[in-house]
Amino acid sequence: MPVSQTVPKSNTSAKDALKEKGVRLTRQRQILLDILNSSATHLDAENLYLLARAKDPKLNRVTVYRTLKMLKQGGLVDELDLMHFGGDQHYYESKMKPEHAHIICMRCGRVEEFFGEPLQKLRQQVEQDFGFQILIARTEVGGYCALCRALRAREVQDAAAQGVARA
Amino acid sequence: MPVSQTVPKSNTSAKDALKEKGVRLTRQRQILLDILNSSATHLDAENLYLLARAKDPKLNRVTVYRTLKMLKQGGLVDELDLMHFGGDQHYYESKMKPEHAHIICMRCGRVEEFFGEPLQKLRQQVEQDFGFQILIARTEVGGYCALCRALRAREVQDAAAQGVARA
DNA sequence: GTTAGTGCAAACCTTTTGCAGCTCT
């Protein structure tokens, strides 16, 4: 269970990384890793469980939680909250992508990713200023996306029009 | 219950901000606001409840949750996770300080705050790149603080010495 | 006097734990 922190180099290396750590690559873990690595969206434990169960109906929800915990500890996945839009569950994504922030629209729930340089600058400064060794850095931004801003503006306009009509 | 988003200008304005929104300033809410605004540490719902109960033994835990939810919705407090070091509960801080990141040592639990410019840069870029209207931005960094790095280095050294002695 | 807010109990959702049995190496 004590899995040391190592950053994986690529998609396929996740399994190798685990093997090197002496973690057993069971059928269940392979299924879960495959789903995590190929998922286009950010999965929470429940959705991951549902997808996994489709491949192996016997796979238990508890195994999902235990696997996620291990992967998180081993630094193979990141844990996100996505601003708790949609509940208090956690979301997971494999760490193959470069570091990025998550931008969550709190109206439609859409999630965008931001890779800009302020993230690296922030890392550097925190390490310098505090003599800190960073293991995880997580930035989440909540607000309204361009589309929803437009829709909201229209709603406000419509409401105003109604108000005028009523007056 | 629908409290619109407004950023408070100072410590004392929190109550004014609520009044302007037509939110009733009950005894319980005053107690909770006072504690939140004067707390040196990041409080979770339970600790806030315990502190509040010291001032009013009848004040209920549920009221704490309801009040926090309202303050969060109204943009008067920020909700933090502090990397879930210490559990899955949420922490709260009043929004009077300028925006800052939280740096959490995952060995000793110490929390530092970082106010550097990369945070503003990030804000600007996200707004520009995505046409996004930011309501909340949250950055949390987990790792080892300078002190714990030193202690860890020493532990490793000691362990190595033991290993040599045993060999 | 109204309507929002509170307290209490009970439910809810997500996640963890204990333990017996199975399985990977």
Place this chain on the structure above:
DNA sequence: AGAGCTGCAAAAGGTTTGCACTAAC
């Protein structure tokens, strides 16, 4: 063979909800 892992059931932790009563404006 044996440690590690899984499944099942049950519990735990944190938070929310329904409802009758109370208090702020």
